[in-house]
Amino acid sequence: MTTPATPAAPATPAAPALPAAFDRVSFDRLLADQHAGRAAPAWVIDQRRAAFDRLESLSLPDRRDENWMRTDIRLFKPKAWGPRHAPRSDAMVPTGLLAECLAGGRSTGDSFFDDGAQAAGGSTPLAGRLLSLDGHVLHEELDPALAARGVLFGSADRLLADHADLFQRHWFSVIDSRCDWFAALHAAFHSASTVLYVPPGVKIDEPLHVLSGLGEGGVDTAHVLVVLGDGAEATVLTETAGGGGSGSTTGSGFHCGGTEIVVGRNAFLRMVNLQNWSMGVWHFARQKAVIHEQGRLQWTLGALGSRLSQVAQDVALVGRGASAQVNGVMFTEGRQQLVYNTLQHHEAAGCRSDLLYKGGLQDRSRLVWRGMIKVDKAAQKTDGYQRNDNLMLSREARADSIPGLEIEADDVRCTHGATSGRVDEEQIFYAQARGLSADEAARLVVAGFFQQVFDRITILPVREALARAIGSRIRRLS
Amino acid sequence: MTAPGQEKLVISGLHAAVDGQEILKGVDLEIGRGEIHALMGPNGSGKSTLGYCIMGHPSYEVTAGSIELVEADGTRHDLLAMEPDQRARAGVFLAFQRPMSIPGVRLADFLRHAVTNVRNPDRKEGQELMPMRDFRSELKAKMADLSIDTEFARRYVNDGFSGGEMKRAEILQLAMLRPKFAILDETDSGLDADAVRLASQSIARIGGAEMGILIITHHEQLLEHNIPLRTHVMLGGRIVESGGPELAAELHKRGYERIRAAYPEAAAAERSLQDAATSNAPHPVTA
Ligand SMILES: Nc1ncnc2c1ncn2[C@@H]1O[C@H](COP(=O)(O)OP(=O)(O)OP(=O)(O)O)[C@@H](O)[C@H]1O
């Protein structure tokens, strides 16, 4: 389902015959636009220039790099992609999976245990919303009551200029933008980026929603920076949707993004990244959170789409007593290939990190998780956990789980686990014996497999969106 | 023999094999609605296999014979042509000797799907489930009847259940689904003495006059409130003898020596099955 794009900018001249690449010409044009438009501050421009220089010195990562060993990007043609100076006039804004669940439409009170107390079918009110297409912000809004309390949310182009004091020290300093070609590209060419700042002590009850859409063959380089002041609380839901199908051999969409999160002392952030691109999209993302003393982060990744994903998800616990819960829900099919490198870095004492990734794989898809818990010498009394469970729904699918520990402190508790299994035919038969069709039984068993991670996600529409999407994709097991 | 004009489950000349190994060697059995039959027999004689064949377990290949539901007007339905879920929707129920656990799926949700399908046999996946309000009040009432705590419905299907809890959950499902024919495979095993008595009473209450029940058991207690019309003895994959309640008492007290002596052919089949089972048991891992 799609809706026509609201005309964002006045019609731009017809696209050049050759699509732009991520080269000097495009970069200069981007800087010129930035100067002409809202006059990006010098520090933002400088950061871009440094990243562009770095980009020019790098080539595509190859398999000698440990992080890229299991990622097959031979069909990725860097020259085929470049910034889109405006969304294609015929581009449609895709409907987000989360957006749909947030808008309601399906009863959520349909559980045996709520005794009907929960209102059914209502929409979830939002504290703020940002919508972009092909790297251009189409719409942004924030609850005025929150704006009055000092909350900043919306397009980075608009907010960075006026609030350097709040954003400058974090902007591209949380993630490493020099480590590889994609990281540098993102840092040089980011656009339609979103920033959120929640002042100390301010608690936002309703979620903020960011939807990045792609048209067929579109390009998205959005960056997200979230900064929570001490004692602040917020829920941020980001999702991606659109792009073209898997028909094209070179790909029908390109995302190269980054997410930076700063959780202040005693602050609490619930962060969700739902990747639901069409099956032809290349997805490269680098995401990192830094959590200060007693801060808490519940971070959920959902991954359903893209032809290939390479994601780095890092959590750094830098203040005593900080904690992070990391949830991953992946479902792959066709020839999708999703690769995750996660790091739980314990830099301070008495911190907790708990990662659970669950994957379901059908057809000939492939899922890779490589996890690392790193405990610095100073991080005594660390409690670290990582686990990856995969459910294989076909014989041709392949999953790799590679947990890792690197521990320099001596008084720690760190454990890891990984399982890979198939749906048990005996379970299916048992359910069939109770009147469930084989397909219905299979879907129930798979839903049950994910339930353990859904139980940890405390945001109902997110759970529902994921459960619904996964349920609709499971085909009869062979 | 069942009376004419009575709905019945009819099994005739049933042969079944697992992995090419024949286990059932010609089973004949007729159960009318409202009747209780007991099925006894030594370990490995094929009782559970019969239950699985009736329900349609994919590992058990029926090589000869038939299993049919016969309506009061004589219309016959071939169960062997149906998927297990179609059999359930046709009114057949199997309480498993070893129920499967389904982690992550709450018993309440599982049962709501089951009840909806069994009561609307033509329901397709995705169509409305039974209204939660009705389902909730019915399930709560049935749980109260069986002295099962409501919280139990929140737990994942058989996941981490004790042996006794599993069997009670099977009886709960029987009570909710109210089939025409039920095979209860050792529903008494794993239950303590009080629980067996309660189970016996519950089954009698649930069954009433409308259900045909085949009780597979090694004991007598479950039969206390469910007096079997006939007791059948299985040996070596065949029902070799049928009798009244006194037969169950005899087998329980004296074991199967008399039976083995009286039916040497079935006893020989039993031995060869055991040999096959032991020679197959530890599958060597080969590349
Ligand atoms: N799935 C199977 N794979 C291999 N052998 C099987 C299988 N199911 C049953 N058998 C064999 O078939 C024979 C009959 O088994 P079955 O479970 O029907 O016995 P039973 O009468 O129910 O015994 P018990 O009283 O111990 O429950 C046994 O020798 C058993 O090992």
Ligand SMILES: [Mg+2]
């Ligand atoms: Mg048995």
